[in-house]
Amino acid sequence: xxxxxxxxxxxxxxxxxxxxxxxxxxxxxxxxxxxxxxxxxxxxxxxxxxxxxxxxxxxxxxxxxxxxxxxxxxxxxxxxxxxxxxxxxxxxxxxxxxxxxxxxxxxxxxxxxxxxxxxxxxxxxxxxxxxxxxxxxxxxxxxxxxxxxxxxxxxxxxxxxxxxxxxxxxxxxxxxxxxxxxxxxxxxxxxxxxxxxxxxxxxxxxxxxxxxxxxxxxxxxxxxxxxxxxxxxxxxxxxxxxxxxxxxxxxxxxxxxxxxxxxxxxxxxxxxxxxxxxxxxxxxxxxxxxxxxxxxxxxxx
Numbered sequence: 081x082x083x084x085x086x087x088x089x090x091x092x093x094x095x096x097x098x099x100x101x102x103x104x105x106x107x108x109x110x111x112x113x114x115x116x117x118x119x120x121x122x123x124x125x126x127x128x129x130x131x132x133x134x135x136x137x138x139x140x141x142x143x144x145x146x147x148x149x150x151x152x153x154x155x156x157x158x159x160x161x162x163x164x165x166x167x168x169x170x171x172x173x174x175x176x177x178x179x180x181x182x183x184x185x186x187x188x189x190x191x192x193x194x195x196x197x198x199x200x201x202x203x204x205x206x207x208x209x210x211x212x213x214x215x216x217x218x219x220x221x222x223x224x225x226x227x228x229x230x231x232x233x234x235x236x237x238x239x240x241x242x243x244x245x246x247x248x249x250x251x252x253x254x255x256x257x258x259x260x261x262x263x264x265x266x267x268x269x270x271x272x273x274x275x276x277x278x279x280x281x282x283x284x285x286x287x288x289x290x291x292x293x294x295x296x297x298x299x300x301x302x303x304x305x306x307x308x309x310x311x312x313x314x315x316x317x318x319x320x321x322x323x324x325x326x327x328x329x330x331x332x333x334x335x336x337x338x339x340x341x342x343x344x345x346x347x348x349x350x351x352x353x354x355x356x357x358x359x360x361x362x363x364x365x366x367x368x369x370x371x372x373x374x375x376x377x378x379x380x381x
Contacts, residue, residue: 109157111252118143140210143262152364170229173319174205265342279311284318284336291333295378
């Protein structure tokens, strides 16, 4: 598979080229696909120049190192898809055009979604703020800049993800997307759990919609056996990716996992922490569990 999908307008140029990294397994073992849409850390120079934040603050929304935590996936028979661009620049876990009109210098076209809970929080497809609420930009953006990012980053990511899931389904008769994220250790000011320490892992099945109960129970049990505190759907039940790629009646299932950042990294310095290897080993074991021949049993509704 090509790393970059064909673009609808040849005048666009990708600020990150290619915008994704796709690592395929030598041999597929089941229907599992692993994705890391928010761990990208390639910040274009023009983006850094347009931001009023220092480089470290600009990274506050990044799910740093998550792609490293799940890097064993291809060796265990599951493809791994990573966004290389940062979510603060373009967020693939939103609708294609989910934008705050206050961020732009001109009126937005009718096809743009301008009202949602994510937009209200400043976290649309083109984010207004980083995690913690700091505003990113010095000035308003032209809509053409948002369009360029969406067409050259968002669309290639989703084209690749759709192809991977279709291929998994064709090969195994079922597809399971494990969508991997990390979360701040304490709820932020704009969150219902403000000031509270979060669970070690949060599993998002969109309140029972995106995959069978017995699959979530098996993942919960696996993580608990390894000493992790596990919650379900609070504060994250699953975003656009979890909802959009779920078609259980057709054999397409999704499960989002959020990993508490203080388990594996220094949140202030954005560096590996002493627990990194423990979390990586746990995620490797989880992928091995889900990539095995038992996956169809887990996915029987």
